[in-house]
Amino acid sequence: MSTATTPSAPPAPSVPTPTSGRRGGGARRLLSSIGGQNLSLIGALALVVVLFTSLNANFLSWDNIQVIGEAATIAGLLAVVQTVVIICGGLDISVGSQTGLASVVSAMVFTAAGSSAPLGIGTALLMGALVGLVNGAVIIYGRVNPTIATLAGLAAYKGVAQLISDGRAQGYVLGDPVFVFLSRGRIAGLPVMIWILALVAVAVHILLTYTDIGRNIYALGGNDTAARLAGINLNKYLLSAYALTGVVAALAGVLLTARTGSGQPVSGSEGLELQAITAAALGGCALKGGKGTIGGTLLAVALLGALQNGLTVQGINTFWQNVAQGLLLVTAVVIQQRRNRDRAIGLPA
Template sequence: MTSTTLTGSPAKKAPGFIARIGGQNLSLIGALVVVLALFGSLNGNYLSWNNIQVIGQAVTITGLLAVVQTVVIICGGLDISVGSQAGLASVVSAMAFTSAGSNALAGMGAAVAVGLLVGVVNGVVIVYGRVNPTIATLAGLAAYKGVAQLLSDGRAQGYVLNDSIFIFLARGKIAGLPVMIWILLLVAAAVHVMLKYTDIGRNIYALGGNDTAARLAGISINKYLVSVYGLIGMVAAVAGILLTARTGSGQPVSGSEGLELKAITAAALGGCALKGGKGGIGGTLLAVALLGALENGLTGQNINAFWQNVAQGLLLVVAVVIQQRRSGERAIGLPA
């Protein structure tokens, strides 16, 4: 009797456990374990606590952008300009810091204000200009990068590592964990709570799932979309501030170029349906960790960085193919 109960219990509990975690997340966990085991066997220092922290710090900026990219994709939108927004915020934070007499809070405040402004501009162009989000933010990618280069004359600006606040952001630790990782976890937790446990989150999922039904339900679609893009701009500004802290100066392009592709790849790998209405922060964070572990492992094996770009592109394609297969949608160019 006891034996039957013990053997039967896991079988009953397993489906609920899998449902709570999600098949997509279980796949990511499995892939992450494989990557860690593979590179851990090739490099004795790969699984050391120091290297785990290095991976965590390396993915913080990408992680912040991936978290808000997840929100906008759930809405049914996209933001290709997040990397340029982070670069612009980085330049503004360093230049404002210098202009205000080495005042870190002034630099950070100016960066967040600019981030909010460019995010709202994206939202207004998309909503009121009736421009496709991909086209609007593609234009933003070029425009914000250009503004950052004009402001900085194409060069790194300022030097912030003589300031205790920037030093703390770049090198500080709380409870043995780097501050940068704490910032990512706090932002991710806040966005997760918003999406899962508030009316705002439920309305965001509704917008991406069926915008017509959402409109009929009385949801102000325009207000939500502009607000979401404003949120992206603010979090991108935080990423830009961390970029400034890590590099010691405002970076108009270096360090921010390519971040948009990494953020979209992480969101897609994490289970976001690119047509909207589906996704979550947990899956996105797992995908960010997987990308970071893979990149660190390849770098440790002295594999050319160009191959890392190839791997990243392939992962994005794989993620989209899996989504298409699961959704049952007809492939373009093939008979129904």
């Protein structure tokens, strides 16, 4: 006769202590929120800072940090709006020429209107919006590739700036308190130009991250067919993106006028389009569209600004600085291609 046996109770599951996993999980969440691309930029920026600080003890001084920030402001503004355009699936190579044209217009209107800074600045901003709308209209209604359309704009706007200024600097604005405030003023110990970049960047970040407009912009760049089927007015968003780019490029032109004291048709604006595109690409923008952040772009702007300042202080020829920018742009695109596992052109998959 068999006796009944009482089944043994299963072992009690181990209960994690209240603190177990929190530290690791919190660190992982923090790293995930920062993103691998941004971590790479932070690491590169740290290496640049360590390198140039070892060569020059004043590199990390507060005064030099402000110098880097002011010098990077104009390119930073263009990089922020270039990020928006790239997320839309477009590109704007004409931003440097737009900046030079706005610089000339702001100074010439200021002089013609009897030293009226509001009129000069307002006219430049209005012209920037118009130029941006022209770019967008050519791309949308002319069905021209954004690269070709804005490449034409690069030449055209530069030519217009040289024609109306006769190829020379125009006006003198440093006697005006508004332009002096823009170029030399400080708020809470920081230069006004840095505050302007910060305000524009925060506004665009909020637009892209927390609004339906931003979500539609990402959708447009990610898959324009799906976006159109979802009822998104693609033309309206593209026109708005290029108009915004024109306005901010004009604002950069006004700041260029304030910094140099006169309207500059070419000097100070040439090459800005390369800096803006490089910063956006380094910051994680997918050149096919649909991906990018303002935070990543600003980190890339800081990296480029620190690198340029360090090379200048060390007396490195500016030609080598251009080489460094080109190499950084190629490196950023190569990294993107590898991460996305895109097929190499002309080679088997």
